[in-house]
Amino acid sequence: MKEIRSTLVWPLVALVVLLVFNAVASPGFFHVEWKDGRLFGTVVDIFNQGARVPMLLALGMTLVIATGGVDLSVGSIMAVSGAVAAMQVNAGASMGQAVAAGLGLATLLGLVNGVLIARVGLQPIIATLVMMVAGRGLAMLLTGSQMVPFANRSLTWLANGSVGGLPVPVVLVLLLAGVTGWLLRRTAAGLFIEATGDNEKASRLAGIQTGGVRLAVYGFSGFCAGLSGVLEAANISAADPARIGDTRELDAIFAVVAGGTALTGGRFSLAGSVVGALLLQTLTLTLYNQNVAPAVAPVPKAVVILAVCLLHSPRLRARFGKRTQSVAA
Amino acid sequence: MATGLVLVALFVAAGAGYENFLSARVVLNLFKDRAFLGVVAVGMTFVILSGGIDLSVGAVMAFTTVFLAKVIGGLGWSAPVAMLAAVGIGVGFGLFQGWVIHYFRIPAFLVTLAGMFLARGMAFVVSPRSVEIRSAFYDDLGERGLPLGEGLLLTVGPLIYLVVVAAGMVVAHGTRFGRNVYALGGNEASAALMGLPVGATRVAVYGVCGGCAALGGVISTLALSSGDPTRGTGLELDAIAAAVIGGTVLTGGRGWVFGTFLGVLILGTIKTILDFDGSLDPAWLRIASGGLLLGFILLQKLIARQRVS
Numbered sequence: 001m002k003e004i005r006s007t008l009v010w011p012l013v014a015l016v017v018l019l020v021f022n023a024v025a026s027p028g029f030f031h032v033e034w035k036d037g038r039l040f041g042t043v044v045d046i047f048n049q050g051a052r053v054p055m056l057l058a059l060g061m062t063l064v065i066a067t068g069g070v071d072l073s074v075g076s077i078m079a080v081s082g083a084v085a086a087m088q089v090n091a092g093a094s095m096g097q098a099v100a101a102g103l104g105l106a107t108l109l110g111l112v113n114g115v116l117i118a119r120v121g122l123q124p125i126i127a128t129l130v131m132m133v134a135g136r137g138l139a140m141l142l143t144g145s146q147m148v149p150f151a152n153r154s155l156t157w158l159a160n161g162s163v164g165g166l167p168v169p170v171v172l173v174l175l176l177a178g179v180t181g182w183l184l185r186r187t188a189a190g191l192f193i194e195a196t197g198d199n200e201k202a203s204r205l206a207g208i209q210t211g212g213v214r215l216a217v218y219g220f221s222g223f224c225a226g227l228s229g230v231l232e233a234a235n236i237s238a239a240d241p242a243r244i245g246d247t248r249e250l251d252a253i254f255a256v257v258a259g260g261t262a263l264t265g266g267r268f269s270l271a272g273s274v275v276g277a278l279l280l281q282t283l284t285l286t287l288y289n290q291n292v293a294p295a296v297a298p299v300p301k302a303v304v305i306l307a308v309c310l311l312h313s314p315r316l317r318a319r320f321g322k323r324t325q326s327v328a329a
Numbered sequence: 330m331a332t333g334l335v336l337v338a339l340f341v342a343a344g345a346g347y348e349n350f351l352s353a354r355v356v357l358n359l360f361k362d363r364a365f366l367g368v369v370a371v372g373m374t375f376v377i378l379s380g381g382i383d384l385s386v387g388a389v390m391a392f393t394t395v396f397l398a399k400v401i402g403g404l405g406w407s408a409p410v411a412m413l414a415a416v417g418i419g420v421g422f423g424l425f426q427g428w429v430i431h432y433f434r435i436p437a438f439l440v441t442l443a444g445m446f447l448a449r450g451m452a453f454v455v456s457p458r459s460v461e462i463r464s465a466f467y468d469d470l471g472e473r474g475l476p477l478g479e480g481l482l483l484t485v486g487p488l489i490y491l492v493v494v495a496a497g498m499v500v501a502h503g504t505r506f507g508r509n510v511y512a513l514g515g516n517e518a519s520a521a522l523m524g525l526p527v528g529a530t531r532v533a534v535y536g537v538c539g540g541c542a543a544l545g546g547v548i549s550t551l552a553l554s555s556g557d558p559t560r561g562t563g564l565e566l567d568a569i570a571a572a573v574i575g576g577t578v579l580t581g582g583r584g585w586v587f588g589t590f591l592g593v594l595i596l597g598t599i600k601t602i603l604d605f606d607g608s609l610d611p612a613w614l615r616i617a618s619g620g621l622l623l624g625f626i627l628l629q630k631l632i633a634r635q636r637v638s
Binding site: 070072116120121122123125126129130131132133134136137138140141144145247249250253257263293295296297298299301302303305306309310 | 382429433435436438439440442443444446447449450451453454457558563565566569579580610611612613614615616618619620622623626627630
């Protein structure tokens with residue numbers, strides 16, 4: 001428990017620094033008001049947008065990275081599920097059916113990744129890179145490369161409605177994160193995932209079905225990406241196969257790595273990833289507020305993620321000696 | 330072997346399916362169209378041979394094209410100087426990535442993924458839109474080339490491509506550096522124990538790849554006379570696919586530069602077939618290259634498994 005708390009320190013510090021900067025740079029940043037039975041404000045927006053994409057993707061990505069893998073296909077899977085859900089409601093399906101179809105296909109694509117990695121033995125980078133390209137192609141093929149607009153109140157409500165004053169995505173995602181975290185830590189599943197990432201061979205010899213574990217985490221990652229894609233489409237009442245999820249895989253990796261999950265696998269912190277996602281979203285919004293063009297925004301993000309990785313690297317830690325070690329301990 | 334057969338089979342099938350497919354002009358256009366990919370793929374082959382991966386190549390290429398457009402059009406640099414500077418930047422960027430990967434022990438895919446966003450973002454900083462390049466040097470180069478008779482001209486882009494492939498083959502198979510790359514990819518620990526300069530080789534490999542990516546960008550501006558920050562999206566997969574289809578093993582240590590050359594031609598032929606047909610959705614190109622890559626990796630796995638048993 002102590003270890004988890006200490007990995008949370010740095011992302012929280014960074015988050016606070018960013019928030020303080022914003023409070024000074026843009027007045028009214030923390031202004032939150034109650035209107036039409038729900039909360040409005042910049043901070044609520046950060047939570048809402050943070051939950052919709054980075055937090056969801058990071059949930060799945062955390063478990064994938066904990067097993068020592070990576071999933072580069074999440075952005076493309078988002079596009080597929082968003083497109084499928086949009087086409088389903090246009091074809092007359094109910095909101096529930098459309099979401100189920102999108103999530104089902106997304107989970108299936110995630111499982112395909114898992115089969116290629118766990119059963120066929122491909123490197124995770126390659127298998128998911130193939131899915132990244134083929135998945136985007138699939139989304140374009142399904143929609144004929146056209147934007148799919150739809151008019152379905154209940155689907156739009158998923159992204160823009162509110163429950164008890166809070167935006168639906170925030171409630172949905174925090175619930176999912178809570179349940180996932182609780183299940184993983186209350187059962188042996190979390191331990192199996194960490195064992196697989198730590199030493200796959202030893203885990204297998206110890207009787208853990210590492211293949212099944214890996215299959216499951218990629219399936220879960222596909223599911224999370226699928227939900228994120230549906231919410232993205234619901235938010236603007238249209239699915240854009242070329243834009244949904246584009247370059248979001250780095251956002252997810254950013255959130256996970258910033259949250260203290262090591263890229264080498266073997267340990268993970270879901271709470272850290274949630275904080276990492278909030279950090280990312282705050283950074284994105286800060287850049288936006290400072291009039292940085294959206295297309296340029298990846299530059300500072302890339303710099304921050306590299307910096308975080310350097311902080312994690314053994315060589316740099318060795319140089320700083322005891323001081324860093326005591327932080328890590 | 331399998332690669333060559335697939336290439337021949339594709340050509341024969343396409344020749345049977347479409348009129349006028351088997352002509353020198355089509356082949357020449359294929360070379361012209363895919364020259365930038367070919368050069369990038371040679372660099373990628375070196376990285377994969379060393380046991381690494383470089384996801385930043387497409388973004389580096391995009392940056393190069395807008396950089397050229399900006400300094401030639403906006404700042405009035407002479408084109409050759411600008412091209413040299415662009416390739417220099419590519420090499421420098423690659424060396425930096427290699428240094429971070431080696432000295433901080435951060436996974437190559439992560440460093441180059443960050444590099445991809447960095448370079449793509451910088452391309453947008455230089456110019457958010459596509460820019461036309463107007464230069465007498467470019468117009469002049471466009472008309473030059475190796476005449477092949479019958480009014481056909483092997484233009485500068487494909488010519489650079491062929492030279493890069495030849496140079497790549499010499500470096501990979503005939504120099505000490507090439508042998509070090511193979512040794513590093515084969516088994517890093519034993520390469521280090523043999524006293525080979527593991528660190529320098531790894532850093533240099535990413536430098537080579539960055540330089541090739543920038544050179545690909547130069548070729549791309551030659552062909553299209555413009556710079557575009559969105560160019561080369563997904564190029565990294567095509568380059569990896571070309572290398573793998575050509576028989577380079579993803580875990581490093583085994584492969585051929587000439588195989589990559591064939592791999593690029595296969596991908597190019599598929600694209601040409603899609604262009605020829607016209608009725609197929611361009612989205613199929615992505616699915617086909619992804620599927621083909623997967624097929625060849627599975628084939629490699631199968632062969633490796635047979636060798637073991």
